Structure formats: structure tokens, C-alpha cells
Amino acid sequence: xxxxxxxxxNNMKKNIKRTIxxxxxxxxxxxxxxxxxxxxTSISNSLNENISSKYNDYHFVIRNVDLDSFNKIKDKEYxxxxxxxxxxxxxxxxxxxxxxxxxxxxxxxxxxxxxxxKKVCTYTNNIFETLNLTYVEANKKCELNxxxxxxxxxxxxxxxxxQYVDNVPICQVRLNFxxxxxxxxxxxxxxxxxxxxxxxxxxxxITMNERKxxxxxxxxxxxxxxxxxxxxxxxxxxxxxxxxxxGFFISILGSYLLLRVLNHIADSTIYNFKLxxxxxxxxxxxxIIMMNIYISSLISSIRANSxxxxxxIKNNKQIKLKKNNSIxxxxxxxxxxxxxxxFKRNKNKYRIITILLIICMTSxxxxxxxxNYEKVAANLIDEYDVDAELQLSxxxxxxxxxxxxxxxxxxxxxxxxLEYKVMGLYALVEPEDALIAECRYGDVMHFPIQIIGLDDxxxxxxxxxxNANYGDYIIYxxxxxxxxxxxxxxxxxxTAFKANYNFNLKIAYCNYSxxxxxxxxxxxxxxxxxxxxxxxxxxxxxxxxxxxxxxITIFTNMDTFNHIEEKINIHPKKDRYQQNIxxxxxxTSNSGNFVKIKCGNIINFSNYIENxxxxxxxxxFVRYYSLENKEKIIYMNxxxxxLRTIILTIIMIGIINSINIINAxxxxxxxxxxxxxxxxxxxxxxxxxxxxENIYMxxxxxxxxxxxSIPILYKIIQYMEKTIILDKLLIPLTNIGIFxxxxxxxxxxxxxxxTKFIKEE
Amino acid sequence: xxxLKVENLSKIYGKGDTKVIALNNISFEVEEGEFLAIIGxxxxxxxxxxxxxxxxxxxxxxxxxxxxxxxxxxxxKDLTILRRQKIGIIYQxxxxxxxxxxxxxxxxxIELDKKKIDKVKLEEIMKFLGIDNRRKHLPNELSGxxxxxxAIGRALMINPNIILADEPTGNLDSKSSNEIIQLLKxxxxxxxxxxxxxxxxxxxAKLADRIIQIEDGKxx
Numbered sequence: 018x019x020x021x022x023x024x025x026x027n028n029m030k031k032n033i034k035r036t037i038x039x040x041x042x043x044x045x046x047x048x049x050x051x052x053x054x055x056x057x058t059s060i061s062n063s064l065n066e067n068i069s070s071k072y073n074d075y076h077f078v079i080r081n082v083d084l085d086s087f088n089k090i091k092d093k094e095y096x097x098x099x100x101x102x103x104x105x106x107x108x109x110x111x112x113x114x115x116x117x118x119x120x121x122x123x124x125x126x127x128x129x130x131x132x133x134x135k136k137v138c139t140y141t142n143n144i145f146e147t148l149n150l151t152y153v154e155a156n157k158k159c160e161l162n163x164x165x166x167x168x169x170x171x172x173x174x175x176x177x178x179x180q181y182v183d184n185v186p187i188c189q190v191r192l193n194f195x196x197x198x199x200x201x202x203x204x205x206x207x208x209x210x211x212x213x214x215x216x217x218x219x220x221x222x223i224t225m226n227e228r229k230x231x232x233x234x235x236x237x238x239x240x241x242x243x244x245x246x247x248x249x250x251x252x253x254x255x256x257x258x259x260x261x262x263x264g265f266f267i268s269i270l271g272s273y274l275l276l277r278v279l280n281h282i283a284d285s286t287i288y289n290f291k292l293x294x295x296x297x298x299x300x301x302x303x304x305i306i307m308m309n310i311y312i313s314s315l316i317s318s319i320r321a322n323s324x325x326x327x328x329x330i331k332n333n334k335q336i337k338l339k340k341n342n343s344i345x346x347x348x349x350x351x352x353x354x355x356x357x358x359x360f361k362r363n364k365n366k367y368r369i370i371t372i373l374l375i376i377c378m379t380s381x382x383x384x385x386x387x388x389n390y391e392k393v394a395a396n397l398i399d400e401y402d403v404d405a406e407l408q409l410s411x412x413x414x415x416x417x418x419x420x421x422x423x424x425x426x427x428x429x430x431x432x433x434x435l436e437y438k439v440m441g442l443y444a445l446v447e448p449e450d451a452l453i454a455e456c457r458y459g460d461v462m463h464f465p466i467q468i469i470g471l472d473d474x475x476x477x478x479x480x481x482x483x484n485a486n487y488g489d490y491i492i493y494x495x496x497x498x499x500x501x502x503x504x505x506x507x508x509x510x511x512t513a514f515k516a517n518y519n520f521n522l523k524i525a526y527c528n529y530s531x532x533x534x535x536x537x538x539x540x541x542x543x544x545x546x547x548x549x550x551x552x553x554x555x556x557x558x559x560x561x562x563x564x565x566x567x568x569i570t571i572f573t574n575m576d577t578f579n580h581i582e583e584k585i586n587i588h589p590k591k592d593r594y595q596q597n598i599x600x601x602x603x604x605t606s607n608s609g610n611f612v613k614i615k616c617g618n619i620i621n622f623s624n625y626i627e628n629x630x631x632x633x634x635x636x637x638f639v640r641y642y643s644l645e646n647k648e649k650i651i652y653m654n655x656x657x658x659x660l661r662t663i664i665l666t667i668i669m670i671g672i673i674n675s676i677n678i679i680n681a682x683x684x685x686x687x688x689x690x691x692x693x694x695x696x697x698x699x700x701x702x703x704x705x706x707x708x709x710e711n712i713y714m715x716x717x718x719x720x721x722x723x724x725x726s727i728p729i730l731y732k733i734i735q736y737m738e739k740t741i742i743l744d745k746l747l748i749p750l751t752n753i754g755i756f757x758x759x760x761x762x763x764x765x766x767x768x769x770x771x772t773k774f775i776k777e778e
Numbered sequence: 779x780x781x782l783k784v785e786n787l788s789k790i791y792g793k794g795d796t797k798v799i800a801l802n803n804i805s806f807e808v809e810e811g812e813f814l815a816i817i818g819x820x821x822x823x824x825x826x827x828x829x830x831x832x833x834x835x836x837x838x839x840x841x842x843x844x845x846x847x848x849x850x851x852x853x854x855k856d857l858t859i860l861r862r863q864k865i866g867i868i869y870q871x872x873x874x875x876x877x878x879x880x881x882x883x884x885x886x887x888i889e890l891d892k893k894k895i896d897k898v899k900l901e902e903i904m905k906f907l908g909i910d911n912r913r914k915h916l917p918n919e920l921s922g923x924x925x926x927x928x929a930i931g932r933a934l935m936i937n938p939n940i941i942l943a944d945e946p947t948g949n950l951d952s953k954s955s956n957e958i959i960q961l962l963k964x965x966x967x968x969x970x971x972x973x974x975x976x977x978x979x980x981x982x983a984k985l986a987d988r989i990i991q992i993e994d995g996k997x998x
Binding site: 027230237243330 | 867873876
């Protein structure tokens with residue numbers, strides 16, 4: 018066996034503890050990198066698969082297209098299939114299978130399926146360019162960032178035919194797929210690589226420093242630098258390969274378990290993350306880690322070789338003497354003073370642990386705060402106090418209950434639903450001054466109202482709460498007016514009707530002539546809405562969104578609603594100038610019912626109802642109010658789990674390095690401790706020195722972490738204030754405090770454990 | 779023939795208030811086969827002189843000629859190879875490789891040179907030093923004297939042109955010291971080995987062919 022190889026193996030065996038610590042450090046670094054790659058690529062694959070299966074029929078929708086634009090794009094070679102839709106409510110038809118009645122005219126919607134789902138963004142950009150489309154907000158050309166966006170999903174573009182810039186229509190683009198994780202993965206791997214290099218450099222340097230004398234002796238008897246470098250590289254390669262193998266196996270296990278937990282958290286979503294062991298990613302991670310090992314090995318070897326042979330043989334260090342003690346030191350006991358001096362002298366050794374602690378603490382403080390803000394924001398459903406709303410047709414009105422009951426029976430989820438009807442009308446009031454002037458449109462007498470017909474349960478509950486009588490018309494007498502001044506929104510709150518006034522409301526058609534100031538009124542009904550009004554600032558349960566309506570809202574029972582509806586239906590509009598219904602509802606066409614849904618698991622419900630609508634072609638339209646927020650909470654939980662895993666790994670690396678460094682430090686300071694012992698220092702004194710050193714290191718790391726966190730927290734709070742406005746900060750101080758305390762205890766325990774290795778004289 | 783020539787050698791450490799002149803314009807020569815002792819009190823600069831002569835530390839000024847060639851004009855690698863092949867070094871604290879046994883420590887420079895080990899020579903040296911019965915022992919299993927013998931063996935194995943011994947008996951008891959000195963003397967006489975030995979002990983120094991006294995970095 019070559020002498021370099023022999024010396025390498027001998028050294029590894031002799032310093033078995035050091036070898037083990039370094040191997041574990043490498044294994045943990047490998048775990049960090051491999052797990053990141055495996056988990057993120059597995060998640061990315063699952064998201065890709067899911068999105069491509071969801072949007073299998075078409076990838077791109079462009080609405081309100083004129084004929085000329087349609088002709089420009091319909092023959093593009095990458096288009097596999099085109100579906101056409103006359104308007105947003107119409108049915109989709111294959112272009113080759115259009116019914117005879119279908120008219121391809123200006124304003125149609127085009128649904129495009131590409132031949133390669135991975136190139137959705139590229140093809141779409143080509144269509145944008147062909148049609149010369151521009152965005153609404155920024156007067157710039159439509160273009161998707163193909164690097165950032167995932168390769169598949171649905172792009173929904175609406176052309177606003179009324180707005181043009183330089184003769185080019187403006188459009189709004191809505192994207193319904195995730196941003197590519199590729200860029201994020203590369204950045205994270207880069208960060209972890211740099212971290213690994215620093216950690217491994219430190220671990221190797223400890224070993225080099227321990228063997229400084231031996232290397233110096235070898236050099237003095239004729240070993241060249243390259244021969245010594247060969248030995249260190251050989252040792253680091255062997256340890257590296259063993260470490261990587263261990264890291265690889267724990268990564269597989271760790272990734273599998275992590276994905277299982279993520280799947281449990283995301284249980285009610287459509288996602289099911291599967292661990293994908295792609296050989297190319299495994300090779301990539303091996304290469305990254307080996308490169309990290311070689312880079313750190315090289316740097317540490319160069320660093321170690323910078324000491325002169327004589328210094329190495331004598332095994333002494335140049336100690337820079339600081340003439341003045343700091344004020345801080347004056348108040349410390351002798352152990353503290355010695356510890357402080359040692360800490361300052363050995364800053365390089367403690368630097369890596371300090372850095373790891375800073376990374377852990379800063380990450381935890383900032384990301385925990387961000388997650389906390391996001392979770393609170395997700396929970397604050399300002400606008401709605403229900404989870405979803407169904408808009409029913411006359412047909413679906415008959416069977417929706419069975420669908421909802423079926424959901425409850427099959428899923429076990431709890432559910433409450435509230436039926437209601439709504440119509441928008443114009444009304445006149447008598448006497449006129451019963452209505453506060455602000456509610457009018459200028460000088461005209463009429464004003465818009467919406468009448469909501471509640472189901473029996475809601476209505477009865479409402480009048481009970483208000484101490485009103487059955488049959489009363491409840492006027493929500495608290496309006497919010499929103500005005501915009503530049504970037505700011507100004508909210509005005511006012512009541513519509515004056516209190517303690519007896520008034521009547523007349524439902525009217527408004528007849529506008531060419532001169533809009535002259536309005537004629539035709540009274541449809543002046544008998545129903547009389548006298549029995551209850552004014553309130555309270556809303557019934559489930560109708561929180563009414564708070565944001567700028568129109569006067571009147572709640573009635575269903576009988577009254579139906580009665581008014583009948584009157585409107587039998588009272589025909591004379592001509593098209595008669596203004597009447599201005600909301601959901603046409604007085605002559607089919608009316609719709611609405612059902613508000615409150616359920617335990619909105620994500621489950623959304624999966625169920627979408628499936629039902631698609632399979633059975635039901636004419637139900639669903640609006641989700643809390644779905645996005647609930648999904649956000651799940652994603653936040655996922656992010657939290659990933660963060661905790663990363664921080665835990667970094668802490669473990671820190672612990673191993675800490676033990677390694679303290680051990681090496683004790684070995685170097687053997688003479689110092691023996692000397693102290695000779696002078697009468699007890700084991701207790703020496704233990705205190707070590708403990709003080711660790712406390713200084715921890716305090717330094719904590720102070721730096723807090724300082725680094727402040728600007729990041731400020732940015733987070735600024736960013737989150739765009740979403741929610743709160744009167745208090747949401748920094749989870751208790752959690753952060755507990756985390757820092759736990760870290761402190763861990764490092765204190767390490768220090769106390771290390772004192773076992775102090776050798777007295 | 780002059781194996782070594784030291785010309786106006788100076789070595790200064792530090793600057794300003796902390797400046798230390800370890801060697802102050804030293805010049806001397808060593809002939810082949812000579813046993814030279816350099817004696818001086820602690821801090822006189824004798825170890826610095828030996829290390830500079832061994833090529834282990836560049837002087838602040840001056841030259842060191844080895845067989846007429848200025849050592850410090852060579853690059854680091856060539857200087858290391860020179861040490862490996864031509865200069866044997868013996869330290870006060872032995873500086874053996876703790877993970878190699880006696881035999882391996884002695885043959886270490888040969889193996890570093892990638893040359894074949896002359897087993898006959900090895901046996902000869904081990905017998906000469908009286909350590910052939912300890913060949914498989916590790917340094918921590920040997921006494922001080924035995925360790926120093928191994929260090930001498932390591933130095934002799936390469937058949938050096940010169941042996942530099944830095945206080946070879948400094949860490950030994952009198953009996954072992956005597957043994958070591960006798961071995962060095964024997965090596966000088968039997969193998970015509972050129973030896974420069976650093977010592978603070980006049981009695982030991984007297985065994986050499988010539989003594990140079992050094993004090994405060996200067997030859998007295």
C-alpha cells in the first residue's frame with residue numbers, strides 16, 4: 018500500500034471520533050441537498066400531473082375574439098383542437114362539429130388545446146404576438162415568462178373590445194397554473210450548497226488543525242505539499258462517499274416520510290404527492306455534494322498549509338494580544354474572563370456554529386411570522402360568512418337538495434344551507450325626506466334597492482333576533498360607500514332611512530327619455546312594501562357580504578318576495594327605455610335561486626360538486642368564498658412543515674459541528690487545562706469556562722439574528738398590510754421565545770456534556 | 779569539500795517594539811564528514827539557525843549554500859525533495875508519526891520518495907541502533923531513548939549528506955542521552971556522516987569535532 022494511503026487510513030482510525038463527526042456532518046449535508054431535490058421534484062411532478070389531468074381538454078381560452086383574429090390563429094400548426102363558444106354561458110362545440118345554428122361572429126370565445134401540453138406558455142406567447150395583445154394595467158405586450166411558469170395549466174384571456182391602445186385591443190390574462198418550481202429548486206440548492214461548503218470546510222479544518230504538527234513533520238522530512246494534499250483528499254473522499262451513502266439512505270426515508278405527512282396535511286385537496294426517484298436527480302445531488310466536499314477540502318487544505326513548518330512542529334499559534342480588556346469583562350468572574358478571552362481568540366472555530374445558529378434563528382423568526390400572517394389573513398374572511406354559493410336554474414332547483422344530502426351522507430361532512438332569492442329594483446319613497454339624500458342618484462326621486470327573500474329558517478331567526486314581527490320588511494340600514502382617492506380607498510358609512518319615520522316604498526319602472534334629467538315613473542307596486550319596516554344595522558347569518566353593497570337591502574320572507582315577483586312578471590315593460598331590473602334577475606326570463614353553503618370541509622365539497630357538475634352536466638354555477646383561504650392555510654401548513662424539517666436538519670448539523678469543535682478545542686487546550694489544574698482550578702471551574710464560552714457564542718448569535726430579522730420582518734409586515742389591516746403585530750413571540758430557549762438548552766447540554774473530556778493534571 | 783556554507787545570515791521576527799533579531803549576520807562553513815556542535819543558552823538563536831539551514835524557514839537576509847547551491851533560490855517543492863533525499867533531521871521531541879510503527883517510521887522518507895526500500899540497509903540501521911527487536915511497536919510503546927533512536931534511524935535511512943540534530947538529547951535522561959550521542963558519534967565515524975548538532979550542554983558539545991558558540995543571534 019502506498020504510504021499516503023496507509024497514513025490516511027491510520028489517521029482515520031486513530032481519530033475515529035473526528036472521522037465519525039465529519040461523516041455525520043457530510044451525511045446531514047447530503048440529506049439536506051438530496052431531500053430538497055427529491056421532495057421538490059416529487060411535488061413538482063405531482064402538481065404537473067394534476068394540472069395536466071385537470072386541464073386535458075384545452076389549455077388556452079381567449080374570449081371576445083373578433084373574426085379577423087380568429088382567422089389569424091385557427092390554423093396554427095401546434096393547435097390540436099379548437100372549441101368555440103358563442104358567449105360565456107354558451108356550450109362548447111368542436112370546430113369541426115359546429116351545429117347549423119352556430120354563428121362564428123365577432124365576440125366568440127375560443128378554447129384551444131395544444132399538441133404538447135409542456136409548451137403551453139411558448140405557444141400562447143406566439144398567439145399573443147400574432148394578435149399583438151397588450152395587458153390592461155401596464156400598457157405592455159402580453160407575454161408569459163416561460164421560465165417561471167409551469168409548463169401546463171390553463172390560461173384564460175379576455176379581450177376588452179372597447180379598450181384599445183394604438184389600435185390594439187387590451188386584454189386581461191388570468192393564469193391558472195403554478196409557477197415552475199425549477200428556478201426555486203436551483204436557488205435553494207445553491208444556498209444549501211454554500212452552507213454545506215462552509216460546514217464541511219470547518220469540519221475538515223478541525224481535522225487539519227489537529228494534524229498540523231504531523232503534516233509539518235512530514236513536510237520537514239520530505240513530503241511535498243501535493244503529497245499531503247493527496248492524503249487529505251483521499252481521506253475526505255472516503256469519508257465523503259460513506260457520508261453521502263448514509264445521507265442518501267436517510268434522505269430516501271426522510272423524503273418518503275415527509276411526503277406522507279404533506280399528503281396528510283393536503284388530504285382534502287386534489288394533490289397526492291408521490292416520491293419519485295429519478296436517477297438523473299440522484300446523480301445531480303451526488304455531483305453537487307462531491308463538489309462541495311472537494312471545494313471545502315481544497316480551501317481547508319490551503320488554509321492549513323498556510324502555517325509555516327516550524328510553527329506547525331512547535332504547534333503554537335500567533336496570539337494577538339489585546340492590550341485593553343472590554344468593560345464587559347471587568348464584571349465577569351475569572352471563569353467568565355477566561356472564557357471571553359478564549360472565545361475572542363477562537364472566533365474562527367466558533368464562527369461556523371454561530372453562523373448555523375444565526376441561520377436557524379433568523380429563518381425561524383422571519384418565516385414563522387410570515388406564516389402566521391398568512392394564516393390569520395386566510396382566516397379573516399372579510400366579505401363572506403359562508404363558504405360557497407350555488408346559483409340554480411329552475412331545473413336544478415328541483416334536485417339540488419338531493420345532491421347536497423348525498424354529499425353529507427357520503428363524506429360525513431357537516432353542512433348548513435340557506436336558500437334565498439334576490440332581485441334588484443328601483444323604488445320611490447313616500448314621504449321623500451324619509452330617505453337620506455346621499456342615497457339618491459343626484460336629483461332623481463328613485464333609488465336602487467335589492468330585495469332578498471329569505472327561507473323560513475333564516476327569516477324566522479332574523480326577526481327573532483331583531484324582535485320584529487312576522488311579515489315585517491327588514492331594511493339593512495347601514496350602507497358602505499367606497500370612494501377612491503388616488504391609491505387610497507375611503508370608506509363612508511351612513512344610514513339610508515331616518516329613524517322613527519313612517520314611510521312607504523313604491524316599486525317603479527323608470528322611463529328615461531333622451532334627456533336623462535326627465536324621468537317618468539310607472540308604479541308597479543305600491544301596496545306591498547308599506548309601513549311594516551324594521552330598520553336595523555344587523556345582518557342575518559350568512560349575509561355578511563350585504564355589508565359591502567352600496568344599495569339599500571330589504572329582507573323579506575319568501576311569500577312576500579314571490580308576491581312582488583309575480584307583480585313584476587305580470588307588469589310588462591313598455592319599451593326598452595324602462596329601467597327596472599338591474600341585478601341577477603330578469604323579470605321576464607327564468608329566475609334563479611341561490612343557496613348559501615356552510616360546510617366543514619370546503620375543499621372536499623368543491624371536489625364533490627365540481628365532479629357532479631361535470632359528470633351530470635348540471636346547470637349549477639358555484640361561487641367559492643372560503644376555498645382559496647382554506648387552500649392557503651393548507652399550503653401554509655405544508656410550508657411550515659418543510660421549514661421545520663430544514664431547520665431541524667441545520668440544528669442537527671450545528672450540534673454535530675458543535676461537539677466536533679468543542680472536542681477539538683479541548684484537545685488543543687489540553688495543556689491549558691492541565692496548567693489551570695496545577696494552579697488549583699477544579700473541574701467545576703473548568704466546566705464553567707466551557708459553559709461561559711457557549712453562552713457567549715449563543716448570545717452573539719441571538720443578537721445578530723434579531724438584528725438581521727428586523728428589516729426582513731418590516732418587509733413582511735409591509736407586504737402583508739396590503740392584504741389585511743390589523744391593529745397589532747402578528748409576530749409569534751411565544752413560539753420564537755420557546756424555540757430560542759430550546760436551542761439554548763441544547764447548546765448548554767452540549768457544553769456540559771463536553772466537559773467530561775476535560776483532562777485534569 | 780564544503781557541504782554547507784552560511785553567509786551573512788539574519789533572521790528577524792516581528793516589527794517595531796516586538797522586533798526580535800534571532801540571527802544577526804551569521805557566517806560559517808561545514809566540511810564533509812565534520813561533526814559540528816552549535817552551543818548557546820536558551821533563546822540564543824541556535825534552533826532558528828538549524829531550521830534555516832534545513833530549509834524550513836527563509837532567512838530575512840543572507841544565503842545558505844548546500845554543495846554550492848543557494849537553497850533559497852530553489853522552489854518549495856525542490857527544497858522539500860532536497861530535504862527528503864539529502865538532509866536528515868532529528869528533533870528534540872522525536873516527532874515520529876504516531877500511527878506508524880518503528881520500521882515504517884524509519885522507511886517513511888524512502889516511501890515518500892517512491893523508492894524501493896533497501897531491506898538490508900534497514901536491518902543494518904536497526905541493528906546499529908539496537909531497536910531491531912521493537913520493529914512493530916508504535917511510538918507510544920517506546921521509551922524516549924528508543925523513540926529518538928527511531929528518529930536517528932529515519933534520518934540515516936535516506937543516506938543523507940548531512941544530519942541536523944536539534945537538541946537530540948534535550949528530552950532524555952543521562953543514560954539515554956549518552957547512548958544517543960554515542961550513536962551519532964559512531965555514525966559520524968563509521969559512515970563519515972556530516973552532523974550539525976544543537977545543544978546547550980557543553981559536555982555533550984565537547985564530543986563534537988568543532989564547537990560554534992552562539993549568543994543573541996551572533997557567533998561568539
